[in-house]
Amino acid sequence: xxxxxxxxxDWLKQLESGTCTSAxxxxxxxxxxxxxxxxxxxxxxxxxxxxxxxxxxxxxxxxAGKPVGRLGGLPVAxxxxxxxxxxxxxxxxxxxxxxxxxxxxTVVARLxxxxxxxxxxxxxxxxxxxxxxxxxxxxxxxxxxxxxxxPGGSSGGAxxxxxxxxxxxxxxxxxxxxxxxxxxxxxxSGMKPTYGRVSRYGLVAFASSLDQVGPLASNxxxxxxxxxxxxxxxxxxxxxxxxxxxxxxxxxxxxLEGLRVGWIPEQFRSGLDPxxxxxxxxxxxxxxxxxxxxxxxxxxxARYGIAxxxxxxxxxxxxxxxxxxxxHYGYRxxxxxxxxxxxxxxxxxxxxxxxxxPLVRMYRKTRSEGFxxxxxxxxxxxxxALSKGYYDAYYLKAQKVRRxxxxxxxxxxxxxxxxxxxxxxxxxxxxxxxxxxxLAMYLEDLYTxxxxxxxxxxxxxxxGFTSESLPIGLQLQASPFQEEKLLRASYMYQAATDWHSxxxxxx
Amino acid sequence: MNEPLYQVIIGxxxxxxxxxxxxxxxxxxxxxxxxxxxxxxxxxIGMPGSLPVMNEKAFQLAVKTAIALDCEIPEFTKWDRKxxxxxxxxxxxxxxxxxxxxxxxxxxxxxDPEGAFEPKDVRITRAHLEEDAGKSMHDExxxxxxxxxxxxxxxxxxxxxxxxxxxxxxxxxxxYLSELKLLLTYLDVSDCNMQEGSLRVDANINLHLESPDxxxxxxxxxxxxxxxxxxxxxxxxxxxxxxxxxxQETGQKLGDVPKQTxxxxxxxxxxxxxxxxxxSSDYRYFPEPxxxxxxxxxxxxxxxxxxxxxxxAAIRERLVADHDISSYTSEVLVNQGRGVVDYFVQxxxxxxxxxxxxxxxxxxxxxxxxxxxxxxxxxPVASSELADLLGLVQRGELDSSRGKxxxxxxxxxxxxxxxxxxxxxxxxxxxxxxxxxxxxxxxxNPQVVADVQGGKQQAVGALVGKAKQQNSNINPxxxxxxxxxxxxxxx
Numbered sequence: 001x002x003x004x005x006x007x008x009x010d011w012l013k014q015l016e017s018g019t020c021t022s023a024x025x026x027x028x029x030x031x032x033x034x035x036x037x038x039x040x041x042x043x044x045x046x047x048x049x050x051x052x053x054x055x056x057x058x059x060x061x062x063x064a065g066k067p068v069g070r071l072g073g074l075p076v077a078x079x080x081x082x083x084x085x086x087x088x089x090x091x092x093x094x095x096x097x098x099x100x101x102x103x104x105x106t107v108v109a110r111l112x113x114x115x116x117x118x119x120x121x122x123x124x125x126x127x128x129x130x131x132x133x134x135x136x137x138x139x140x141x142x143x144x145x146x147x148x149x150x151p152g153g154s155s156g157g158a159x160x161x162x163x164x165x166x167x168x169x170x171x172x173x174x175x176x177x178x179x180x181x182x183x184x185x186x187x188x189s190g191m192k193p194t195y196g197r198v199s200r201y202g203l204v205a206f207a208s209s210l211d212q213v214g215p216l217a218s219n220x221x222x223x224x225x226x227x228x229x230x231x232x233x234x235x236x237x238x239x240x241x242x243x244x245x246x247x248x249x250x251x252x253x254x255x256l257e258g259l260r261v262g263w264i265p266e267q268f269r270s271g272l273d274p275x276x277x278x279x280x281x282x283x284x285x286x287x288x289x290x291x292x293x294x295x296x297x298x299x300x301x302a303r304y305g306i307a308x309x310x311x312x313x314x315x316x317x318x319x320x321x322x323x324x325x326x327x328h329y330g331y332r333x334x335x336x337x338x339x340x341x342x343x344x345x346x347x348x349x350x351x352x353x354x355x356x357x358p359l360v361r362m363y364r365k366t367r368s369e370g371f372x373x374x375x376x377x378x379x380x381x382x383x384x385a386l387s388k389g390y391y392d393a394y395y396l397k398a399q400k401v402r403r404x405x406x407x408x409x410x411x412x413x414x415x416x417x418x419x420x421x422x423x424x425x426x427x428x429x430x431x432x433x434x435x436x437x438x439l440a441m442y443l444e445d446l447y448t449x450x451x452x453x454x455x456x457x458x459x460x461x462x463x464g465f466t467s468e469s470l471p472i473g474l475q476l477q478a479s480p481f482q483e484e485k486l487l488r489a490s491y492m493y494q495a496a497t498d499w500h501s502x503x504x505x506x507x
Numbered sequence: 508m509n510e511p512l513y514q515v516i517i518g519x520x521x522x523x524x525x526x527x528x529x530x531x532x533x534x535x536x537x538x539x540x541x542x543x544x545x546x547x548x549x550x551x552i553g554m555p556g557s558l559p560v561m562n563e564k565a566f567q568l569a570v571k572t573a574i575a576l577d578c579e580i581p582e583f584t585k586w587d588r589k590x591x592x593x594x595x596x597x598x599x600x601x602x603x604x605x606x607x608x609x610x611x612x613x614x615x616x617x618x619d620p621e622g623a624f625e626p627k628d629v630r631i632t633r634a635h636l637e638e639d640a641g642k643s644m645h646d647e648x649x650x651x652x653x654x655x656x657x658x659x660x661x662x663x664x665x666x667x668x669x670x671x672x673x674x675x676x677x678x679x680x681x682x683y684l685s686e687l688k689l690l691l692t693y694l695d696v697s698d699c700n701m702q703e704g705s706l707r708v709d710a711n712i713n714l715h716l717e718s719p720d721x722x723x724x725x726x727x728x729x730x731x732x733x734x735x736x737x738x739x740x741x742x743x744x745x746x747x748x749x750x751x752x753x754x755q756e757t758g759q760k761l762g763d764v765p766k767q768t769x770x771x772x773x774x775x776x777x778x779x780x781x782x783x784x785x786x787s788s789d790y791r792y793f794p795e796p797x798x799x800x801x802x803x804x805x806x807x808x809x810x811x812x813x814x815x816x817x818x819x820a821a822i823r824e825r826l827v828a829d830h831d832i833s834s835y836t837s838e839v840l841v842n843q844g845r846g847v848v849d850y851f852v853q854x855x856x857x858x859x860x861x862x863x864x865x866x867x868x869x870x871x872x873x874x875x876x877x878x879x880x881x882x883x884x885x886x887p888v889a890s891s892e893l894a895d896l897l898g899l900v901q902r903g904e905l906d907s908s909r910g911k912x913x914x915x916x917x918x919x920x921x922x923x924x925x926x927x928x929x930x931x932x933x934x935x936x937x938x939x940x941x942x943x944x945x946x947x948x949x950x951x952n953p954q955v956v957a958d959v960q961g962g963k964q965q966a967v968g969a970l971v972g973k974a975k976q977q978n979s980n981i982n983p984x985x986x987x988x989x990x991x992x993x994x995x996x997x998x
Contacts, residue, residue: 083555089555204556238559316793
């Protein structure tokens with residue numbers, strides 16, 4: 001049996017050669033979860049028996065010489081925002097605490113079809129709104145590199161479980177940086193694919209035009225393996241693109257000849273942590289040493305990214321989250337006490353019509369009690385921005401800026417193959433450090449939101465550590481549907497460095 | 508001078524359920540009348556993570572209708588979310604179309620065959636596609652005030668057809684609705700059943716009046732809850748009168764008060780103010796990010812256009828021109844639908860007499876269909892058989908009253924005209940034979956001859972009865988004429 005830090009692609013080789021079984025691997029990771037998740041709290045839900053049963057079934061089929069899927073018995077952790085048939089899918093919200101969807105997300109169905117062992121559901125900021133996973137209604141996930149710090153978010157559990165070797169592969173979602181930022185803060189690799197590359201069917205929507213599902217793992221090769229399974233058109237999602245999926249695993253090890261790398265000077269000026277700046281500059285040197293050409297590139301409208309994002313995402317969220325009204329499923333306020341309260345108020349009121357109807361009261365109480373404050377803040381932001389008289393000034397203006405950001409990228413990608421820069425301005429911060437400052441929290445996405453607004457692909461890979469031994473992430477971005485380029489560029493870098501192989505000390 | 512007190516201004520919003528097998532954004536069945544909440548899936552009940560996928564057939568039916576309404580079909584159209592809370596709207600928003608509807612600027616021609624109003628083209632502002640909401644059923648028995656929600660209807664494709672305020676009377680509004688329904692029936696895009704809710708009408712109405720300050724308008728009222736065309740007509744007549752009364756009482760003009768919604772109470776025959784659901788509702792429309800915009804090519808529009816077939820207005824003209832029937836008869840036939848028109852044309856062409864065919868179809872056939880509550884497709888007398896019968900009548904082998912007897916028998920038995928005649932022992936009678944019979948009768952009844960000669964023409968009736976007793980196949984009308992002719996010769 002190999003070490004828990006074995007790469008997924010290597011596990012797969014061992015599984016195929018018969019030197020180990022899926023049940024053994026699954027047990028190994030379950031043991032790691034048992035040992036460390038009490039502290040890290042990356043998982044909201046782990047079903048040991050179901051995982052092992054799935055693993056044994058795959059082993060049986062493999063031993064019988066029957067066909068086995070491309071993930072052939074590898075454990076995969078899934079962010080608790082992707083619907084899974086008859087499994088809890090909470091989205092980190094009290095609103096969906098007891099919700100069990102009667103269907104699989106397309107991504108989950110593909111994982112099952114390719115024989116992934118679904119080892120557990122990972123913690124997240126409520127409805128993917130947040131950058132620290134502190135907005136989960138259920139638990140606080142800790143950064144495996146320093147348990148006094150946050151793992152990033154919203155896919156904090158997804159990144160932390162890979163960093164703590166509680167799963168070799170993990171699925172996250174990224175609306176403004178929610179895969180790349182926690183990957184950077186936890187020292188793992190994570191990719192946000194092009195908008196439309198991976199089906200959103202069964203991904204509980206936060207901001208539909210920005211949300212995208214993507215893989216997290218310890219290295220680029222493993223990302224390639226998982227991406228191959230996730231990517232592709234889905235007839236159930238009309239925004240998924242009918243674009244062929246190349247074999248990422250077949251090419252990931254091939255270096256890119258004549259790679260042109262661009263960097264954006266402005267990203268190195270605006271309050272970037274000096275240690276992160278140094279690590280990013282070193283990464284540029286690595287690419288130079290690998291034969292890449294490096295040049296400066298401008299994204300003039302990128303500075304409006306955060307402002308644009310915090311109009312569009314809340315607007316869409318205000319619509320997407322309207323369905324949590326307590327009528328058809330999910331949390332509903334206690335009706336008895338609600339009606340009693342209402343009766344009292346009606347009796348006290350000058351005219352009974354001054355008091356809202358039971359239906360409106362039910363909506364209001366259900367939503368007040370079921371959502372956390374960040375979600376409520378964004379619903380209110382979005383509702384306001386879409387209101388009569390404000391639409392043009394906010395939503396419409398934001399859409400125009402979004403177009404300009406996309407145009408900037410299009411121009412940049414005429415000159416370079418990939419854009420290189422930081423993922424975050426600073427490393428993982430301490431728990432509760434930014435809780436009272438939502439704007440500071442929003443700036444966590446400063447370097448990542450533009451990829452979502454433009455719909456392009458982006459990846460975060462480890463590129464160093466701070467003096468406090470906190471991981472630093474490197475962001476690479478490429479034009480739409482150039483995931484292959486990102487994976488190959490990442491592999492080149494990881495073949496030349498060992499930042500991605502460093503592990504936190506979990507004691 | 509008898510100037511009208513006011514001018515009524517009416518615009519109609521018609522929601523039509525399109526005749527698709529599955530819903531607009533999922534594959535659930537659209538069948539009416541199934542047990543509650545059995546035709547639902549994660550998409551139409553708005554489960555978290557579910558996504559809509561457009562039903563191409565629904566879009567094509569909408570384009571077909573828009574073409575028939577002479578609308579412009581833009582190349583680019585998109586979906587929008589209309590946000591509001593209601594328990595029968597499970598997503599908390601309706602997928603509709605806001606600023607770029609799939610069609611706009613059309614028209615529908617209306618006229619009244621009896622000339623009740625001047626013919627006119629009613630402008631269509633727009634027609635757009637949207638999803639239907641579910642149905643709320645309120646059970647207010649014993650103060651429980653329970654409400655149930657049936658989501659079977661949720662997501663059924665609806666075409667909303669909005670007219671300009673071009674209608675000037677309740678009669679025009681009714682004519683517009685009848686013509687629209689007829690058009691939709693010919694297009695075969697909707698069942699147009701108001702009882703089942705596959706066609707729903709809301710009206711916007713106000714009055715323009717002359718005052719010392721020039722023309723003024725009364726506040727616009729939206730009238731809802733009208734469940735038949737008749738109800739629409741009555742509600743609009745009532746509402747116009749009500750607005751006149753309110754104007755006289757308060758002098759309130761357009762803009763003085765917020766737009767009001769009133770519901771038609773069919774029992775009381777009045778409109779009642781409805782409680783404002785969302786005061787000056789703000790639906791916060793924004794583009795639906797879960798659906799891609801739709802691009803409609805000129806080729807697609809052309810392909811749909813070629814499949815539309817002939818429409819009522821053109822058929823009316825053709826029937827008059829080709830078959831020599833009155834425009835009234837043509838109107839009646841066309842209003843019955845494509846099946847009756849086809850039936851009539853077959854009969855007219857087979858028997859070669861459009862007028863005769865028109866009269867028979869309009870009177871006998873339509874009356875029988877109505878009595879038997881059946882459709883022309885299920886009518887037991889095939890068009891060729893009716894044509895055979897009319898041939899007998901044309902040649903004088905059957906008089907029309909005996910022809911009608913034969914027709915009734917054909918309807919009942921499904922047999923051909925000749926079969927019925929054989930079984931009933933009906934034969935055509937030689938005219939010489941009838942003359943001989945008449946002469947014999949006159950000789951036997953001199954008193955009748957005298958009476959007729961004395962000016963009592965009706966006295967001949969007794970002899971017609973006797974002739975009929977002696978030969979049941981004779982035509983009473985011609986016997987009467989022969990008798991009268993013979994008596995005249997005798998004098």
